[in-house]
Amino acid sequence: MKRVLFSILFLFFLVGCEKKEIPLGNLPGAQIYHGITRSDVRCFRCHGPIGEGASAPALVKEGKTIDSALFVKTVLDGRNRMPPFASVLSEVEIKSIIDWLEKVNQKTDGNG
Numbered sequence: 208m209k210r211v212l213f214s215i216l217f218l219f220f221l222v223g224c225e226k227k228e229i230p231l232g233n234l235p236g237a238q239i240y241h242g243i244t245r246s247d248v249r250c251f252r253c254h255g256p257i258g259e260g261a262s263a264p265a266l267v268k269e270g271k272t273i274d275s276a277l278f279v280k281t282v283l284d285g286r287n288r289m290p291p292f293a294s295v296l297s298e299v300e301i302k303s304i305i306d307w308l309e310k311v312n313q314k315t316d317g318n319g
């Protein structure tokens with residue numbers, strides 16, 4: 208009986224996790240940006256779930272980020288209210304974020 212109860216609770220837990228689904232969430236950049244693989248990195252809290260901008264500016268315009276070298280530099284060093292991530296992220300990881308941001312915004316920009 209207890210086991211059945213636990214299974215039901217576990218199912219609710221899984222359904223709960225499913226709800227905040229990340230678009231193209233299997234890509235490494237999505238998982239870094241949303242703090243799944245790196246709990247100390249949570250870009251989405253300032254830049255919005257797909258980089259559309261929130262308290263911080265949008266990261267993608269017309270499906271493109273700023274120049275990738277400048278993007279990487281800004282994330283590593285930080286700028287004004289943007290914190291630096293040099294101690295937690297590598298250049299490769301930041302480039303995977305760029306890759307995901309451009310893919311996910313290409314997908315939602317057009318009309319199918």
Ligand code: HEC
Pocket residue numbers: 240248249250251252253254262263264265266273277278279281282286287288289290292304
């Ligand atoms: C605490 C809030 C916060 C977090 C977390 C944050 N940012 Fe930012 N970000 C900002 C702000 C504010 C700016 C604007 C900086 C300025 O005034 O120049 C910014 C600017 C940027 C820029 C430059 C945009 C441009 O057009 O020049 C990039 C790129 C960027 N952030 C990427 C990221 C990424 C990637 C992450 C996660 C690794 C991240 N940010 C996490 C607040 C944040």
